[in-house]
Amino acid sequence: MVxxxxxxxxxxxxxxxxxxxxxxxxxxxxxxxxxxxxDVSAGEFVAFMGPSGSGKTTLLNLLGGLDVPxxxxxxVADDEITHMSSGKLTEWRARHVGFIFQxxxxxxxxxxxxxVELPLLLTKLSKTERRAxxxxxxxxxxxxxxxxxxxxxxxxxxxxxxxxxxxIVSDPTFLLCDEPTGDLDRKSADEVMALLEELVASHHKTxxxxxxxxxxxxxxxxxxxxxxxxxxEGSKLPHSIPAGGVA
Amino acid sequence: MKFARIVWAxxxxxxxRLLLTIGSFAVALFLFVFLAVVRDAFNRGADVAGADRLVxxxxxxxxxxxxxxxxxxxxRIPGVKVITHNNWFGGTYIxxxxxxxxxxxxxxxxxxxxxxxxxPDDQWNAFVKDRVGAIAGAQLAERFHWKxxxxxxxxxxxxxxxxxxxxxxxxxxxxxxxxDETQFWFQWDYFEERVPESFKGQIGWYILRVDNPDDAPRIxxxxxxxxxxxxxxxxxxxxxxxxxxxxxxxGNIQTLIxxxxxxxxxxxxxxxxxxxxxxxxxxxSELAVFKAIGYSxxxxxxxxxxxxxxxxxxxxxxxxxxxLLAIPGLGKAxxxxxxxxxxxxxMLLFGIAVAIITGFLSGILPGLGAMRLRVVNAMRRV
Numbered sequence: 001m002v003x004x005x006x007x008x009x010x011x012x013x014x015x016x017x018x019x020x021x022x023x024x025x026x027x028x029x030x031x032x033x034x035x036x037x038x039d040v041s042a043g044e045f046v047a048f049m050g051p052s053g054s055g056k057t058t059l060l061n062l063l064g065g066l067d068v069p070x071x072x073x074x075x076v077a078d079d080e081i082t083h084m085s086s087g088k089l090t091e092w093r094a095r096h097v098g099f100i101f102q103x104x105x106x107x108x109x110x111x112x113x114x115x116v117e118l119p120l121l122l123t124k125l126s127k128t129e130r131r132a133x134x135x136x137x138x139x140x141x142x143x144x145x146x147x148x149x150x151x152x153x154x155x156x157x158x159x160x161x162x163x164x165x166x167x168i169v170s171d172p173t174f175l176l177c178d179e180p181t182g183d184l185d186r187k188s189a190d191e192v193m194a195l196l197e198e199l200v201a202s203h204h205k206t207x208x209x210x211x212x213x214x215x216x217x218x219x220x221x222x223x224x225x226x227x228x229x230x231x232x233e234g235s236k237l238p239h240s241i242p243a244g245g246v247a
Numbered sequence: 248m249k250f251a252r253i254v255w256a257x258x259x260x261x262x263x264r265l266l267l268t269i270g271s272f273a274v275a276l277f278l279f280v281f282l283a284v285v286r287d288a289f290n291r292g293a294d295v296a297g298a299d300r301l302v303x304x305x306x307x308x309x310x311x312x313x314x315x316x317x318x319x320x321x322x323r324i325p326g327v328k329v330i331t332h333n334n335w336f337g338g339t340y341i342x343x344x345x346x347x348x349x350x351x352x353x354x355x356x357x358x359x360x361x362x363x364x365x366x367p368d369d370q371w372n373a374f375v376k377d378r379v380g381a382i383a384g385a386q387l388a389e390r391f392h393w394k395x396x397x398x399x400x401x402x403x404x405x406x407x408x409x410x411x412x413x414x415x416x417x418x419x420x421x422x423x424x425x426x427d428e429t430q431f432w433f434q435w436d437y438f439e440e441r442v443p444e445s446f447k448g449q450i451g452w453y454i455l456r457v458d459n460p461d462d463a464p465r466i467x468x469x470x471x472x473x474x475x476x477x478x479x480x481x482x483x484x485x486x487x488x489x490x491x492x493x494x495x496x497x498g499n500i501q502t503l504i505x506x507x508x509x510x511x512x513x514x515x516x517x518x519x520x521x522x523x524x525x526x527x528x529x530x531x532s533e534l535a536v537f538k539a540i541g542y543s544x545x546x547x548x549x550x551x552x553x554x555x556x557x558x559x560x561x562x563x564x565x566x567x568x569x570x571l572l573a574i575p576g577l578g579k580a581x582x583x584x585x586x587x588x589x590x591x592x593x594m595l596l597f598g599i600a601v602a603i604i605t606g607f608l609s610g611i612l613p614g615l616g617a618m619r620l621r622v623v624n625a626m627r628r629v
Contacts, residue, residue: 066539066622087543094541101626105536109256119540121249166540 002046002222002233003039013174013206014040014063019072021058021229032058034229036072040174045200045207047220054226056210057178063208064097064176065089077173094122098167102179104159106151112138112162113147119170137165140203141195157188164195174206175199181216193219250546254553260526265558268522272562272602275515277569280590280598282508284574288588289501298460299328300360301467302489303453306480310335312449313479321455324469326462330455331356334438338403338411340391347387349401349431351438351451360454363422370395370417378437381413384428385420390579393418401431406442424589454486512601519562519609523555527613534617535625544618551614552607559606567598 003012016038023030032055040046048056061067062074065081073082081092106115116137120130138147141161151159160180167175177196181189193216199205200221209220217223225232258265303321305311315332322330334351354375358366366374366382374380383393393399397415402408413433421428439447457466467483474481484492527534534547570590578588 061623064539090538090541090543093539099536099539101536103532105532107253107256107533107536109260110253114252114256118253118537121253122541127249 002041002044002224003037012039013042013044013077014038014208015073015075016063017073017075019059019062019074020070021055021062021067022070032229033062033069036229036231038224038231040206040208042206043200043204044222045196045220046209047217047223048208048210048226049212049214049217049223050226055229056226059226059231060176060178060208060210064099065093094119094170096173098170098172098175100160100163100167100175100177100180102182104151104156104163104183106159106162106166108151111148111150112143112154112165115151115162116147116165116169118166123170133169134165137169138162140168140199141165155188156184157191160184160188160192161195164192164199168199168203168205174208177207177209177211179211180209181211181213189213189216250550250553254550254557257526257530257550258554258557260530264522264526268519268558269562269565271518272515272558272605273565273569275511275518276563276566276598276602277573279508279511279515279601280567280570280594281574281577282504282511283597284570284588284590284594286501286504286508287591287594289504298485298487299456299458299463300486301455301457301463301470301483302486303455303470303481303483304451304489306471306482309452311479312446312451313453313481315448315450317474317479317481318453320473321453321470324466324473326457326459326466328456328458329356329359330453331360332435332450332453334435334449334451336401336403336433336438337405338401340399340401345391347390347429347431349433351435352432353435357432360456363426364419365422366417366419374416374434377414377416378434378440379413380416381431381433382417382419383415383432384430385418386428387431388415388418390429399431406438406446411441424591512605515605516609519555519558519605520612522558523551523610523613524616526554527551527617531620531625534620535622538620538622539626547620548614548618551617552610555610555614556603556606559602559609563599563602563606566602567595570598571595 019033019036021033050056062069113134116134138144141164143161181192196207200207211217305313331353336349338349339346374382393415395415399413399415400410402410457463470483471481574590
């Protein structure tokens with residue numbers, strides 16, 4: 001259940017309360033997020049929409065522990081992350097967050113397998129265990145036959161699927177997607193969205209996604225709109241838009 | 248070790264740049280080691296000096312002689328174990344360019360005073376019996392392809408001038424790598440016999456060994472007091488102090504070598520540092536991804552430092568290998584122009600230390616920059 005009014009009490013996977021974020025640019029203070037509340041339950045697929053500069057990416061960065069709020073709190077699975085030190089936040093990200101970026105951000109000198117393995121190098125898993133996890137993640141995204149390819153040998157859609165495999169390989173608490181289809185053609189975008197839907201439906205992942213594209217947002221269970229730093233619940237779109245609907 | 252693959256893969260991101268950086272590192276390190284070896288050659292006198300040896304020269308200057316008759320008086324000073332004397336001959340072999348140090352020696356005590364310079368007994372005995380005999384250092388003999396039994400003509404403009412001929416009766420070797428093997432020795436008796444009357448009974452300097460090195464200052468003082476106010480006052484000092492004083496005459500050369508070495512070091516630092524800075528700047532977004540997925544600031548610093556150190560170790564290793572291969576040849580080519588140059592193990596360790604320090608310094612600033620990188624800012628730059 002997604003709520004934006006802070007009325008969900010202490011239940012839910014992600015709880016955001018009175019979240020403020022201000023920047024100073026030059027002499028001017030920019031109030032990006034203003035008193036934002038949000039509750040997301042486990043297994044939800046939430047899309048954030050809004051015009052440029054509305055604070056979508058800032059919200060995603062705060063939820064992912066990449067940035068710290070000016071005021072307010074974020075609690076994920078009972079961990080209050082807003083007061084964690086930088087080192088603790090880094091450890092927390094490694095355990096709980098899977099990132100999917102618009103530009104894929106794969107390491108070009110590493111193969112698909114090695115890219116997906118990166119988060120696991122921080123764990124105590126043995127080489128054999130790591131291999132098993134990576135192979136599973138790559139098979140979920142349908143790239144078992146591309147594991148020894150370098151990013152330059154893959155299409156944009158395949159690169160994004162490798163990024164998704166990297167995001168899920170360590171079985172994080174939730175996935176954060178920043179314009180995951182922003183650099184893809186419609187067909188590839190549709191494949192990526194179908195994959196995210198499957199991760200939610202079959203693997204019970206929680207996905208929070210920022211997008212400009214209403215058709216992509218429509219694939220999520222819930223769409224929330226950010227406008228001038230304020231979060232408003234959007235109309236719930238039908239969940240099962242046909243794959244061709246984003247074409 | 249599981250992170251080594253990441254470091255290795257990043258190194259080969261730009262192969263030509265890597266090759267050029269490693270190449271410049273290797274050449275610079277070779278040059279650095281070579282300069283260090285040359286500097287060491289100038290300083291070696293102090294290193295090879297015996298702790299129990301004293302050198303006595305004329306207080307006016309080393310080119311002024313001292314009477315031979317001082318020897319017995321010096322020997323009577325308590326604590327003096329053995330004494331010998333040398334003269335500088337200043338000749339050349341066949342051509343002017345074939346210059347090397349020739350010393351007139353006192354065969355009776357030379358080996359007791361310089362036990363580190365080894366002459367086989369049979370060769371030494373032949374030399375002692377041969378009035379015109381000579382002993383050459385191993386490097387000198389190799390330089391001119393001399394062998395025992397050869398007749399060696401030495402021309403000099405001192406001591407009445409002319410060509411003196413010697414029979415090569417022996418070849419000496421140093422016990423340690425730093426021992427000078429470029430000297431040529433011949434007998435005092437032959438010298439004394441041939442020099443004009445005004446030079447007779449005059450030696451260049453005395454070298455003596457004392458029973459206890461702790462007594463050296465007292466003995467030196469006693470010797471100089473003994474000949475105070477005589478026509479030939481003496482100046483006695485430890486062999487290392489004497490050698491250090493000798494090196495001071497090359498003060499400008501030493502400064503020059505140090506200056507060039509410093510410039511080479513900083514150039515090397517700037518080249519490698521620039522490469523690392525460019526490399527880090529090029530992958531700002533990748534480093535941000537590492538941090539986003541849970542790699543700590545220290546891990547990112549480690550990656551950058553490991554890359555810089557790997558370049559340094561490979562480039563440095565090649566530079567040292569180059570030095571190992573080239574310095575013996577350069578030493579031969581420069582023989583006579585420079586003191587003999589030897590690539591001793593401490594020089595190799597020094598080269599490795601310079602390589603590691605340079606690698607660390609060139610990586611630390613870009614590494615700290617990468618460490619301080621904020622993921623949000625870095626992603627915004629993409």
